[in-house]
């Protein structure tokens with residue numbers, strides 16, 4: 001007998017108990033009691049629940065914001081600075097408080113924690129990405145809880161994740177998590193921002209890449225950065241490796257325990273696409289690309305519908321500075337993103353073979369060349 005939608009929603013919650021690997025992200029607004037120092041009581045409560053999840057057999061990776069907000073408190077700053085070096089100084093001071101607090105809280109359960117600070121570069125560079133992955137896996141196998149944050153001290157505006165929702169999703173891809181839980185200051189995703197629309201309704205469930213869901217999400221508060229926009233986008237990124245995302249209120253009593261018990265709290269965003277291979281997730285996870293290839297209509301169609309390689313004949317322009325083996329964005333002639341991939345040619349070489357048929361590549365380049373600008377194994381349609 002077919003289940004009605006209410007039963008299906010309940011069933012999706014009930015099966016969470018069987019999902020082994022959870023990445024749990026806690027945002028600034030929640031962690032810092034809206035800016036009044038670290039919310040230690042809240043932290044202990046989340047840690048108690050995470051320790052309980054571990055005892056029940058789940059792997060836990062924690063992605064925690066709060067370093068800038070805690071640093072501001074420690075330095076006696078009442079407003080968030082604008083300048084990058086001041087933000088970085090605050091993050092460096094605050095990160096100490098953050099990890100001390102987690103180490104103490106997990107220590108009550110005889111659990112060790114490990115500090116893992118990542119930058120965008122760490123996940124873009126294949127070797128560093130693989131190293132980060134094996135370190136996180138090793139820590140989980142040891143029963144240690146990795147506490148991940150962005151390495152704010154060394155990033156610049158151009159290369160920062162900016163919000164930890166995105167970092168949480170990329171970590172979920174990295175460790176092939178089953179669930180990404182985003183704890184925040186609202187009960188979940190509402191049909192509109194409840195700060196400005198008090199009549200908005202809580203959404204219990206949706207599909208991670210449904211544009212209607214994305215349209216409900218607005219920007220963030222003073223301390224947090226991304227708001228719901230980055231949380232919904234994170235759900236769609238996490239879905240690439242098959243993870244479901246829960247956006248839920250961190251102030252709800254025993255929230256993690258109750259989610260694990262199947263209670264209908266927050267918003268569950270289901271992974272609505274086939275998981276892609278780990279190597280392709282890594283390509284898709286590149287937030288900054290080295291350059292753009294502009295494709296004609298035929299090439300766009302071949303990529304989207306035929307799952308084909310990108311041939312030079314369909315490329316009308318190459319922009320940016322890239323070398324062979326780097327990740328580039330493929331766009332249509334209106335500038336919309338179509339795919340990302342590892343390119344077989346540098347920008348200089350690519351310029352020589354724009355609109356060139358396979359038979360003309362050797363002559364144009366002066367060497368025996370690969371047929372594809374990007375091979376389909378190295379290409380992810382977005």
Ligand SMILES: Nc1ncnc2c1ncn2[C@@H]1O[C@H](COP(=O)(O)OP(=O)(O)O)[C@@H](O)[C@H]1O
Nearest residue numbers: 027028029190192193218220221224225226227
């Ligand atoms: N549709 C929506 N539903 C719920 N909250 C929303 C929505 N649109 C925007 N928001 C805002 O997003 C904020 C949470 O994001 P953010 O401030 O970045 O917090 P965090 O530090 O937890 O990441 C909420 O306080 C809320 O006002």
Ligand SMILES: N[C@@H](CCC(=O)OP(=O)(O)O)C(=O)O
Nearest residue numbers: 028065066067068164225226
């Ligand atoms: N990495 C920084 C900023 C991260 C941040 O603000 O993220 P979020 O609260 O999730 O929007 C920190 O720890 O303060």
